[in-house]
Amino acid sequence: MAIKLQILTDDPKEIELIKRYWAVDESGQYLEKVSALGGIIEMAQGVTLASFIRQRCNAFDENQVCTSCAKLIEIKNRSEAKKVPARSTKLCTTCQNDQDAIAFEAEKAKAAELERQLIEYARKQSSRTVDYSEIPDNQVLLLLALDRAITPRLTNGGFTLGDCRGLAPRYVGDFVMQLREAGLILDDPSKARPGTYYWEGDEIWMLRDQVVYRLVPDAASRSAGEVIRSLLDRVYTNAEGLFNLWLDYSVADVMRYLANQCDLYHHDLSGQELEEIKSTMRSALETYSVSQLWSVVWKVVRDAASLANREYYNRPKAAATIPGKIRRNLEKVQRESIELKAWSRPDQHPVGTLGMVLGEILGVDENSSGHMVSSLVNWLTGQGCSPSAGAELDEPIRELMTIALARDVSSSVMLRFAELIRAGHDVSSAIEEIGETLRS
Template sequence: MAIRLQMLTEDPKEIELIERYWAVDESGQYLEKVSALEGIVEMAQGVTLASFIRQRCNAFDENQVCPKCAGLVEIKNRSQAKKVSQPSIKLCTLCQEDQDAIALEAQKAKAAELARQLTEYVRKQSTRTVDYSTIADRQVLLLLALDRAVTPRLTHGGFTVGDCRGLAPRYVGDFLQQLREAGLVLDDPTKARPGTYYWEGDEIWMFRDQVVYRLAPDAASRSADEVIRSLQDRVYTDAEGLFTLWLDYSVADVMRYLGAQCALYNHELSERELEEINSTLRSALETYSVSQLWSVVWKVVRDAASLANREYYNRPKAAATIPGKIRRNLEKVQRESIELKAWSRPEQHPAGTLGMVLGEILGVDENTSGHRVSSLVTWFTGQACSPTVEAELHEPVRELMTIALAHDVGSSVMLRFAELIRAGHDVGSAVEEIGSALRS
């Protein structure tokens, strides 16, 4: 092993120290220990021997050559030296400086292109407007809920996803993304902190949590406050859209409870397992209430916790059973017509402003069944009395009444119909269920 030295000092004592530090025998072993060399030259407090020598000498290992130019590679301390000749993964000082300079120029070019692209993006954003009288019903409710969650930032300034935590129990980013995709909220790069946007490949990327959003300007040039006030007088007509929004929110409400219960027992679920549970719960919510599904989640998570303590089981294996257990539990409930219990909302689990708005507009909460919500939305939007619905119901109602009168059970049919409507069924499903029972 041979070390080539380039002295940066003329002090004889320092030169002697440096040469003794790097001196080796024929086998490549250092002649003197570091501890034996300390104290030869006075050094400032806190300065190590290696750093002291590094400031006064450049050392090059003749056993390591630059992979680019075959020049000697500089080493900083004894541990970096090699006893036998071998290819180096490091570049020599000059080649590294050249590479750093090229990388710096590329970085500057990326920064310049990013600035140009963002300037153009901001220019296009400034010309976008929205006719708020034409937006979908579900978007109206989302905006009203968002206004409550971030007041006054929705109408005066900007806000981030983190500011919207009070919007819903979970999936806040997804709800905000719905408004972003509809062009109702715009991101404002001029208000984001440095580093929020970056250039990757040929595209602008961003850190979503740092993006600053604002309400899109009104096409009629009304202020943001006026826009929100006008939405409060909305006449709703889209039953399907409102019910879908309720499902989105209710799934978030149940999944938030699931997350809390799993955390309590240290159950960790994969993204795939969470998606499976999400799908199962969404389907179940068309029939049951949020509070009823809380009771299902409570039971299943505790069953998994008990399973984790059995022989040949562990916590990950037990957690993996949760998606299937939820599905099978709901299948049994439906098959055997079991009455699900309803759990009360935990104090640490608020409904969120979207839940509050849905409650005020539709008169629903965590105890309202999916059947009931569907019926309420249908009546609220006027769809229950629409000509299309009436036409669709004409033949089924006629057939039902004919069968009921033929069997002299008219009064029983009407009482059962009223019972189903009170339970949340719409007219169509109530007629279908009674008709099926009479025909069987």
């Protein structure tokens, strides 16, 4: 091993120390230990021997050459030296500086291009407008709920996803993205913190939690406050949109409770398992209430916790059973017409402003079944008032009551009907089930 030295000091003692530090024998072993050299020259407190020597000498390893120009590689301490010639993966100082300068210029060019594109993007965004009298009913409720969650940021300035935490118990970002994708809110790069937007490959990416959003201006040039006030007088007509929004919110309400219960018992569910449960719950909410599904979650999570303590089981295996247990539990409830219990809302589990707005407009809460919400939405939008809606039930009801009176079981029939409705059945399915029982 040979080290070529470029000494930068004229002090004889320092030169002697440098040579002794780098001196090696024929086998490449250093002749003196670092600990033995430490007291030769007095150094300032906190200064190491390696850094002291590095300030007074440049050392080049003759066994390592630059991959670009074949010059010797500079080393900073003994551990970087090679005993035999080896292919280096490093550049010499000059080539590294040149490469760093090229990279710096490239980053500068990218930053300039990013700024140019963001300015152009902001210019296009600022020219957009929306006719708020034409937006769908579900987006109206979302805007009213968002305004309540972040007042006055929606109508006076910008806001981030972090500002919207009060909107819903869970999946707040998804609700906000519904408005962004609908073109009702836009992101404002001019108000975002530095570093929010960046290059990844050849595309502009963003840190979603740092993006600043604002309401798109009104096509009629009304202020944002006037727009929100006008939405309060909305006449609702889209039953499907309103019911789907209730489902979105209710899924978030159920999944927040699931997350709390899983945290309590240290169950860790994968993203795929959570998506499976979300799908199951959304389907179940078309029939049952949020509070009833909380009771299902409570039971299943505790069953999994008990399972985790059994022989040949562990917590990850037990947690993996939760999606299937929820699905089978609901299948049994439906098949056997079991009346689900309703759980009360936990103190640490707030409603969210979207739930409050849905409650005020539809008269629903966590105890409202999917069937009930569907009926209320149809009534609110005028779709439950058509003559055909009641006419379809006239004949089945007449037949059912005729049989009940003939057999003198009308009281039993009415009690069973109320039981099925409480269990989440709609009127039509409840009548059909009782009729089949009476005819069997």
